[in-house]
Amino acid sequence: MTVTIHELRRGTPLSAQDIDEFLASNDFPLVERDGVTFVYRGGADEVFLRMWIHGLPAKQPLERRGDSDLWTLFVDLPPNSRSEYKFEVAVNGESHWIVDPLNPHVATDPYGANSVLRSYGYERPSWTLPDPEARQGALASVDVPSRLFDSVRRTTVYVPARFRRLRRYPLLIVHDGEDFLRYADLQVVLDNLIHRLEIPPMIVALTQAGDRLVEYAGDDRHAGFLATELLPELQKEFPLLDEPASRGLMGASFGAVASLHATWRHPEIFGRLMLASGSFAFSDIGRHKRGPVFDPVAEFVNEFRGTPGRPTERLFLCCGIYESLIYENRSLVPLLHEHGMQVRYEEVRDGHNWENWRDRLQAGLTWLFPGPLWMVYE
Amino acid sequence: MHEGPSEHQAAGNEQAPVHARHVNFLCKRLCSPIQTAAAGGSSGKLPLQTLVLPLLARSIRVGAIIRRSRATAPKLCERDRVQPAQKDITFLGPQSPHPTVQNVIGAGDAPVCLISAGWREREGELEDELEQLGEVRQIVDLRLYRRIDEIFASDPELFAAHRQRQTLLKEAQRLYRLRLAHALKAARELFESDDGELLAAERRAAMAALRALDRHHLRRIRRIHEAFDQTWRPAERPAILPHAAELAAVIERSSAVLIAGGHVGVLLSRMRLLGLPRLLAGRRIVAWSAGAMALGERVVLFHDHPPQGEGDPEVLDTGFALVRGVVPLPHAGARLRLDDARRVALFARRFSPSLCVPLEQGVLLRWRDGVLIESQSATRLVHRGTVQGLAA
Numbered sequence: 001m002t003v004t005i006h007e008l009r010r011g012t013p014l015s016a017q018d019i020d021e022f023l024a025s026n027d028f029p030l031v032e033r034d035g036v037t038f039v040y041r042g043g044a045d046e047v048f049l050r051m052w053i054h055g056l057p058a059k060q061p062l063e064r065r066g067d068s069d070l071w072t073l074f075v076d077l078p079p080n081s082r083s084e085y086k087f088e089v090a091v092n093g094e095s096h097w098i099v100d101p102l103n104p105h106v107a108t109d110p111y112g113a114n115s116v117l118r119s120y121g122y123e124r125p126s127w128t129l130p131d132p133e134a135r136q137g138a139l140a141s142v143d144v145p146s147r148l149f150d151s152v153r154r155t156t157v158y159v160p161a162r163f164r165r166l167r168r169y170p171l172l173i174v175h176d177g178e179d180f181l182r183y184a185d186l187q188v189v190l191d192n193l194i195h196r197l198e199i200p201p202m203i204v205a206l207t208q209a210g211d212r213l214v215e216y217a218g219d220d221r222h223a224g225f226l227a228t229e230l231l232p233e234l235q236k237e238f239p240l241l242d243e244p245a246s247r248g249l250m251g252a253s254f255g256a257v258a259s260l261h262a263t264w265r266h267p268e269i270f271g272r273l274m275l276a277s278g279s280f281a282f283s284d285i286g287r288h289k290r291g292p293v294f295d296p297v298a299e300f301v302n303e304f305r306g307t308p309g310r311p312t313e314r315l316f317l318c319c320g321i322y323e324s325l326i327y328e329n330r331s332l333v334p335l336l337h338e339h340g341m342q343v344r345y346e347e348v349r350d351g352h353n354w355e356n357w358r359d360r361l362q363a364g365l366t367w368l369f370p371g372p373l374w375m376v377y378e
Numbered sequence: 379m380h381e382g383p384s385e386h387q388a389a390g391n392e393q394a395p396v397h398a399r400h401v402n403f404l405c406k407r408l409c410s411p412i413q414t415a416a417a418g419g420s421s422g423k424l425p426l427q428t429l430v431l432p433l434l435a436r437s438i439r440v441g442a443i444i445r446r447s448r449a450t451a452p453k454l455c456e457r458d459r460v461q462p463a464q465k466d467i468t469f470l471g472p473q474s475p476h477p478t479v480q481n482v483i484g485a486g487d488a489p490v491c492l493i494s495a496g497w498r499e500r501e502g503e504l505e506d507e508l509e510q511l512g513e514v515r516q517i518v519d520l521r522l523y524r525r526i527d528e529i530f531a532s533d534p535e536l537f538a539a540h541r542q543r544q545t546l547l548k549e550a551q552r553l554y555r556l557r558l559a560h561a562l563k564a565a566r567e568l569f570e571s572d573d574g575e576l577l578a579a580e581r582r583a584a585m586a587a588l589r590a591l592d593r594h595h596l597r598r599i600r601r602i603h604e605a606f607d608q609t610w611r612p613a614e615r616p617a618i619l620p621h622a623a624e625l626a627a628v629i630e631r632s633s634a635v636l637i638a639g640g641h642v643g644v645l646l647s648r649m650r651l652l653g654l655p656r657l658l659a660g661r662r663i664v665a666w667s668a669g670a671m672a673l674g675e676r677v678v679l680f681h682d683h684p685p686q687g688e689g690d691p692e693v694l695d696t697g698f699a700l701v702r703g704v705v706p707l708p709h710a711g712a713r714l715r716l717d718d719a720r721r722v723a724l725f726a727r728r729f730s731p732s733l734c735v736p737l738e739q740g741v742l743l744r745w746r747d748g749v750l751i752e753s754q755s756a757t758r759l760v761h762r763g764t765v766q767g768l769a770a
Contacts, residue, residue, distance in 0.1 A: 133475060167499040198685050366685035374679050376496075377668040377708040378472060378639045 013066050022070075028102035033079060033120045038062060039102060040071040044089045047071045050097060051085035051117070052351050053322040059088065079121035081349035082356065083322055084114035107355050109183050116355065127192040127362055128185050134195035135161030137187065142205075144233045148221040149210065155230065156208075157238070158187060160194055160201035168239045170202040170246040170369055172272075173226060175216060175255030177206020183354035189361045197373040198366045203238050205230065209258075213293050216251070216258035218300030220265060223258075227266035244271030245313060248368055252276035252357045257297050264304055267311035272368040274316045276357040280328040301328075308335055314342040316364035318357075320350035467673065467701055470666040471741035471755075472639065472708055473507035478740065479636065480511040482664055488633035489516035495523040495648040496640020496668045507638065517636070518628055522648040525621050529651070533617035536610060540651070543606045547599065547695075554595040555692060561588050562690045562724075569720050588728050592693045596676060599695055603650070613653050622653055629657050639667025639708060642679070646672050646695055655698040663700065667708040670737060673700040678729065680707065682715040691725060701745060705729045707759075710736030719763030726759040734759040735768065743768075 014022075023041065030037040040047050040062055047062040062071035077083075084107055086097045099106055105116035118124075137160045144153045156178060160169070180186040186206075193199045207230070209215040215222040226249070234240065240247075249259035249270045256278030263270050281294040282301040288294055315336060319329035326347070336343045344367050350356035468482055483490055492508070494501045502519035504512045511517065530537035565584040571577055612618055629635060635658060637645075645668050649655065663673070671677050680691040707714065715721050716736075726734050735743065735758050744752040756768040 162500060164499045362685050370686060372641060373681055373684055375643050376639075376641050377671060378474060378496075 014068050014070060016068070019068060019070050023102065028100065029117060031118065031120050035074055035076045036117060036119055038073045038075065038085075038087075038100070040087050040089070040100070041069055041102070042071075042089065043069050044071070044091050045093075046090040048088040048090075049073055049075070049085060050088050051075075051083055052353075053083055054324040054326065054351075055322070062087075077117075077119045078349055079119060081117070081119035081322075082122050082359075083117045083119075083351050084353050084355075085117055086114055107183070107353060109354055110179060114353070119349075125359055125362065127196065127198075128189055128358055129192075130188050131192050131195060134191045136191050137161050137163075137194070139187070142233060142237055144225075144230050146225055146229050148225050148229060151210075153207070153225070153230070156181075156206040157234070158190055158204035158206065159238075160203070161191070162201065165239055167201075168241045170200060170248070171205065171231075171234060171238075171240050172202055172248045172250055172274075172365075172369070173205045173207060173230065173270075175207060175209070175249070175251030175258050176212065176253075177204070178208050179354070180252075180357070181206060184358035184361070186358075186361070189358065193362060193365060193371070197371045197376050198362065199369045199371040202369060203234070203240060205234055212254055216254035217293070217296040218257060218261045219296070223262035223265040226262045227269050231269070244268055246271070246369075248272030248274065250274040250276075250364075251278075252354075253279050253352065254297070256280070257300070260304065261300050263311045264300075264309070267309060271313040273312050273314070274364040274368060275318075275329075276360055276364070277319050277323055277325055277352050278317070278329055278332070279325060280332055282328065282331070305335060308339045310340050312341060314368055316344050316346070316367050318346040318348065318360045318364065320352060320356050321347050322349065322351040325352065465660055465747065466662040467745045468664045469670040469673075469701070469704075469706055469735075469737060469741075469743040470664065471737045471739045472667050475506065476739055477507045477510055478742070479507065479664060479666065480514065482742070483511055483515060483634060483636075485514035486633060489518050489631065490634045490636055491518045491520055491628055491632040492636045492638065493520050493522055493645070493649065493654070493669065494638045494640065495520075495526075496638060496642065496645035498523055498641060498644055508636075518632065520625055520628060522652055522654070523644070525625075526648045526651055529617045529621065533615060536612065536615060536617065539606065539610045540647075543602060544647075546602050550595065550598050550602065551692075551694070554591070554598075555690070557591055558588075558690055558692055559688065561591050562688075565724060565728075566720070569724055585727055592676075592728070595693055596696055603696075612651055618652065622657070625652060625654070626657050629661060632661075634662040634664055637663065637665035637669030637672065639669055642668035642671050642677055643694065645669065646677065646697070649698070655700070658698075658700065667737065670701075670706040670708065672697050674704055674706055675699045675702050675732070676705070678705050678707075680710075680725075681713045682718070682721060691728075703732050704743075705732045705734045706737050707734055708737040711738055716759075716765050721763075722759050722765065723761055723763035726761050726763070730761065733768075736765065 019041065023039075028039050030039065038049050049060045049062060050058065051060070052058070056075075060073060060075070062073040064071050085100070087100055088095050088097050099113055100115040103115045103117075105118065106113045107116050108114075137158050140157045140159055142155050142157055144155055146153050163169075174180055174186070177186070186204075190199075190202075190204060194201050207226075209222070231247075235242075247270045249262060250273070251257070251259040253276070256275035257280060259270075259273050259275055260278065260280075263273055279294065279297055280301045281288045281290045281298045282305060283298055288298040290298075317329060317333060317336075319326050329345075330347075333343055333345045344363075346360060346363055348356065348360070350359070470478055470482065473479055490511075492502070494503075497503070501523040502521060504517060508517060530540070561584070565581070565588055568577065568581045568584050606612075613622065649672065665673050674697040677694040677697050678691055679694050680689075682689045710716065714725070714736075735741075735756060738755070740755045741757075742752065742754040743750065743756055753768050757765045758768050760766050
């Protein structure tokens with residue numbers, strides 16, 4: 001009979017056959033309502049779980065089951081959580097970080113791949129998956145000469161299906177846009193949300209910075225590039241609606257900082273902001289503790305917190321509660337409210353990663369750019 | 379003061395005996411009572427007599443049903459009234475990605491004309507839905523969307539008045555939504571409560587309040603349209619007259635008028651301004667999605683699970699009432715929670731005695747001379763919260 005998770009937890013001795021059957025008859029990690037059991041099989045001196053959940057130890061040891069080569073670790077995790085992790089496997093004094101060989105779900109980012117943990121109740125939203133009935137938009141590219149950066153910036157542009165020059169479109173400029181395409185399925189999401197009439201057909205400019213940790217960290221050159229170089233170029237190339245409510249900026253992490261900063265430096269141009277897991281480091285007193293790369297960010301955010309004004313009309317903020325940035329994001333919400341901006345804020349049980357930002361796109365985009373869902377019946 | 383029956387009467391249809399309800403279904407709902415509107419008064423009994431009276435003449439209160447039907451039906455704006463009976467009207471489900479309109483129209487020498495104003499900037503582009511039909515028939519788009527743009531450009535006074543009307547309609551809709559949200563919340567809570575001694579009466583009262591609100595809204599909308607028509611007389615304006623004449627000639631030469639889906643508000647508005655309801659009288663019409671919605675008595679917007687908001691079904695406007703007793707629901711399977719019995723029940727009861735008919739792909743409903751003569755894959759929402767075959 002196949003060994004159960006409960007027997008595993010009790011430490012029942014396991015034969016190799018027990019383990020084979022156990023692995024063959026389960027999906028991993030093992031998800032239950034109250035938590036998750038991580039399982040690794042292989043010869044090792046030590047195995048650790050490396051999971052990025054703020055508040056939990058970054059490194060937790062898996063326990064070897066008796067004399068076998070099976071290692072397990074139970075972690076309390078609330079329902080509807082999603083997180084990413086790796087195993088650190090130590091063999092003969094050498095450690096390697098690997099994705100979970102038993103887990104088929106992998107998320108990629110510019111640094112590589114992680115295993116994906118989906119706790120009880122989490123389901124990948126259907127609108128993030130390709131829909132054969134959804135018409136596909138196209139990608140074009142625009143070369144934008146930049147005096148501010150003394151270079152030509154090539155920008156990829158998403159053009160919606162059934163694009164017509166006679167029509168005028170809202171514009172969304174996305175920071176780290178090509179990463180959003182690659183790691184957060186942005187094109188699929190746009191196709192689906194437009195197909196479902198949840199957002200209007202829109203032009204989406206996908207920018208990519210030269211050095212994002214500099215340009216996105218409250219850099220006036222970048223703000224100027226968006227407002228005075230990129231936007232006019234896009235207005236020349238595409239039929240765009242000419243009102244702040246139809247122009248938006250989006251970004252995650254440092255990209256969120258860049259979005260807020262550009263809007264603050266050039267107010268009332270971009271009436272819609274989507275800020276995901278913004279790296280809004282600040283210090284009420286003394287210095288922030290996030291390292292020198294955050295210095296210009298903290299300088300900007302401190303200044304913004306002092307005199308926010310009302311640079312935009314409507315913002316969607318979101319942050320994972322497993323992120324260390326949750327405090328900074330929460331702190332921003334009342335400030336924005338107080339200064340007359342329409343704010344919608346969403347917290348989820350997720351971390352600082354692309355799939356979290358992908359899963360927030362529907363709530364954010366439909367709040368910022370509501371589609372003709374209610375009126376169109378094709 | 380209510381223009382329809384008392385609230386108790388409006389909600390009381392559920393209490394009717396089974397045979398009466400059956401007749402109600404057969405006569406008042408499936409028979410398009412366009413003849414009732416056309417002939418007025420008691421001659422509206424004609425389809426009833428033809429279809430049902432031989433069967434159930436003595437067992438039903440036909441007069442009461444007809445009176446109730448007329449009393450609850452929204453009134454039309456003067457310009458929207460269509461006097462002659464409609465010969466042949468077909469409602470279809472959505473035409474993308476698997477069109478069926480070519481099967482209904484078939485091949486032939488005479489052209490068919492198309493109203494695709496709901497597609498807005500894509501007006502007249504025969505992709506997907508009409509590709510196959512275009513291979514066997516000449517399709518002439520009536521260009522209502524672009525005509526109105528031209529008219530507005532040459533008649534700025536009318537354009538300004540139209541904008542003002544749209545602003546009024548928008549505000550009326552906002553105020554209606556405000557009240558509707560509370561009325562629907564109350565009704566939903568009552569329908570979700572366990573049965574109790576007093577609950578049935580409260581449910582009826584909540585339903586009556588909802589219906590009263592819908593009627594109130596429609597009255598307001600109708601008055602806005604009437605005021606516009608009386609003040610600006612679009613049918614007599616030099617900017618519109620040549621277009622109307624041209625449209626009449628094209629429609630006259632066509633063997634059928636197709637009305638495609640799209641933006642239902644745009645479709646209604648452009649058709650109304652160009653006097654299309656009058657021009658369509660007596661023509662063979664095939665309409666789908668928003669096109670079908672525009673031909674009903676009232677246009678009901680719906681989506682149970684929008685990404686933002688509560689998803690409260692709302693009445694938008696009066697339709698052209700070429701088909702009565704039916705609330706067309708395009709894409710109902712995707713837009714409504716048809717497995718949620720309470721929501722379905724509430725929907726069906728709120729718009730009763732009209733039939734709430736999902737228009738899914740492959741559905742066909744056809745009326746000839748006001749009588750439903752054909753239906754394929756057609757279903758309806760029923761009071762107990764399920765979806766049943768139309769003839770069930």
